[in-house]
Amino acid sequence: MLKRSFESCRLPKDVRSVNSTSSTRDRILGTAEKMFAQRGFDGASLRQLTSAAGVNLAAVNYHFGSKEKLVEEVFRRRLDALNANRLAALHKLAGGEATLEQVLAAYIRPALELSHDGSGALFMRVLARAFAEHDDSLRRFLSENYGHVMRQFTSEFARLLPHLGKSELYWRIDLVTGALTHAMSGFGMIQRKGDVTEQEHLEQTVQHLIRFAAAGLSHP
Amino acid sequence: MLKRSFESCRLPKDVRSVNSTSSTRDRILGTAEKMFAQRGFDGASLRQLTSAAGVNLAAVNYHFGSKEKLVEEVFRRRLDALNANRLAALHKLAGGEATLEQVLAAYIRPALELSHDGSGALFMRVLARAFAEHDDSLRRFLSENYGHVMRQFTSEFARLLPHLGKSELYWRIDLVTGALTHAMSGFGMIQRKGDVTEQEHLEQTVQHLIRFAAAGLSHP
DNA sequence: GTCTATAGTCAGATAGAC
DNA sequence: GTCTATCTGACTATAGAC
Numbered sequence: 001m002l003k004r005s006f007e008s009c010r011l012p013k014d015v016r017s018v019n020s021t022s023s024t025r026d027r028i029l030g031t032a033e034k035m036f037a038q039r040g041f042d043g044a045s046l047r048q049l050t051s052a053a054g055v056n057l058a059a060v061n062y063h064f065g066s067k068e069k070l071v072e073e074v075f076r077r078r079l080d081a082l083n084a085n086r087l088a089a090l091h092k093l094a095g096g097e098a099t100l101e102q103v104l105a106a107y108i109r110p111a112l113e114l115s116h117d118g119s120g121a122l123f124m125r126v127l128a129r130a131f132a133e134h135d136d137s138l139r140r141f142l143s144e145n146y147g148h149v150m151r152q153f154t155s156e157f158a159r160l161l162p163h164l165g166k167s168e169l170y171w172r173i174d175l176v177t178g179a180l181t182h183a184m185s186g187f188g189m190i191q192r193k194g195d196v197t198e199q200e201h202l203e204q205t206v207q208h209l210i211r212f213a214a215a216g217l218s219h220p
Numbered sequence: 221m222l223k224r225s226f227e228s229c230r231l232p233k234d235v236r237s238v239n240s241t242s243s244t245r246d247r248i249l250g251t252a253e254k255m256f257a258q259r260g261f262d263g264a265s266l267r268q269l270t271s272a273a274g275v276n277l278a279a280v281n282y283h284f285g286s287k288e289k290l291v292e293e294v295f296r297r298r299l300d301a302l303n304a305n306r307l308a309a310l311h312k313l314a315g316g317e318a319t320l321e322q323v324l325a326a327y328i329r330p331a332l333e334l335s336h337d338g339s340g341a342l343f344m345r346v347l348a349r350a351f352a353e354h355d356d357s358l359r360r361f362l363s364e365n366y367g368h369v370m371r372q373f374t375s376e377f378a379r380l381l382p383h384l385g386k387s388e389l390y391w392r393i394d395l396v397t398g399a400l401t402h403a404m405s406g407f408g409m410i411q412r413k414g415d416v417t418e419q420e421h422l423e424q425t426v427q428h429l430i431r432f433a434a435a436g437l438s439h440p
Numbered sequence: 441g442t443c444t445a446t447a448g449t450c451a452g453a454t455a456g457a458c
Numbered sequence: 459g460t461c462t463a464t465c466t467g468a469c470t471a472t473a474g475a476c
Contacts, residue, residue, distance in 0.1 A: 024459080040353065042262035045451065056461055061453060063459090125354060132352035132405070133260065134345060171428045178402020179395040179436075185352070208391045212436045216399075219435035244441080265469060276443055281471060283441095 004041070004068050006075075006141030025063045027053045030119055033074050037122040040129055041071055075130070075141070078114065078123045083149045085110035090152060100160045100218060104176075104210045107153055111184050112206045116199065128185035161218055176213045183209055226292055226361030245283045247273045250339050253294050257342035260349060261291055295350070295361070298334065298343045303369045305330035310372060320380045320438060324396075324430045327373055331404050332426045336419065348405035381438060396433045403429055 031053035035044035046067055050057045064070040089106035115121035130138055158169060183205050196204075251273035255264035266287055270277045284290040309326035335341035350358050378389060403425050412421040 040260070040262060042260060047451075058461070067452065125352075129352045131402075132345075132349045134405075171424075172432060175399040175403060175429065175432045178400075179398040181402060182351075182398020183395060185354075204391075209395065211439065212392060212395045215439035216432045216436040219431065267469075278443070287470070
């Protein structure tokens with residue numbers, strides 16, 4: 001079993017130097033994301049991974065130090081962008097006037113947009129896998145690095161749903177997260193039909209999610 | 221990586237004979253469930269597993285044939301019971317008079333009751349992992365063996381929610397499944413407090429889930 | 441049915457040439 | 459930075475004694 005720690009802090013900026021053009025590094029990251037989504041963290045071996053990426057086996061240890069660190073980097077790359085986009089979308093909304101649907105869209109839509117970027121869609125599956133792994137160090141990693149995003153959204157929800165107690169609100173947000181993860185990672189039974197594109201399908205998913213979540217959050 | 225197939229049909233009744241009292245077999249199944257929940261299917265090795273169960277390494281292959289078959293058996297044992305209970309609960313409701321909450325309870329509560337049985341709670345995590353694995357053969361296995369249960373519940377939901385189109389209804393049920401899986405497997409951020417028992421916590425989860433799902437399903 | 445012992449494969453990591 | 463070659467350890471599965 002692969003034990004992950006997620007304990008290291010962010011790498012200093014200059015590690016990925018100005019123009020090292022290490023396409024090797026990026027190829028590894030991209031391929032790792034794809035293979036982790038398909039086969040899991042334990043299931044995808046470095047040998048399969050480097051072979052698929054067309055790089056040498058030793059390159060992973062050279063660039064990342066270990067398989068474990070590679071996994072962390074796969075997460076960091078996407079989550080930094082995803083959560084920055086969520087915050088930006090939230091802050092763009094007019095302070096005290098945003099509706100519940102708008103706030104939900106600020107939370108959910110960046111996940112959709114991530115899926116527009118080539119292999120980005122696969123990352124949602126990686127994330128869902130990570131949730132299922134139920135790893136404490138992952139929980140800590142998410143909480144330490146991206147907890148402030150959740151907190152800002154939560155306080156917006158609290159403002160929009162003043163009739164809910166704190167505990168009640170947390171429960172509901174948690175259930176929304178479950179529905180979101182499930183839907184965006186595409187494990188549901190709803191399969192994309194042949195006549196809709198991947199993007200249309202995701203757009204529909206977002207629309208359904210927002211209305212479903214709004215109803216689940218705001219009921220009396 | 222462990223490739224699972226789920227293609228075999230149910231074993232003939234007499235395989236687990238009237239009183240073979242093979243406690244070895246049961247110990248393996250129970251321990252496997254626990255370790256698959258904790259470490260994943262690939263992460264839990266037969267060596268760790270048999271060692272923890274206090275049985276010999278070779279016993280797994282003797283009783284189940286392979287690790288893959290052991291995984292299938294872990295699923296079958298719980299899902300047979302879980303889905304039978306769901307159907308029984310549904311059929312106990314008065315035909316045309318059941319409310320949405322009652323039907324939802326018939327679906328959700330057996331999952332809670334499974335958790336009462338010692339290691340049964342762990343099975344929900346195994347199931348969540350399996351969902352995240354996104355394996356086609358698992359999808360087929362679930363659909364072939366337990367699809368009729370989903371179909372009966374779906375037709376009840378359709379009766380109770382006549383204003384929804386078929387596609388709309390499927391989307392919403394899918395989102396409910398996501399919330400259910402997420403909540404029952406306990407990966408959410410809501411952690412059980414020290415002063416409530418595991419059972420009270422699960423009971424609260426079920427109550428929140430039912431109301432949340434009812435609101436999400438029935439909104440206009 | 442249960443054990444030991446081992447075959448055969450594959451994993452992650454690293455040393456050292458270039 | 460990238461390579462080959464190799465170390466060390468773990469895995470599943472099975473053969474064969476009891």
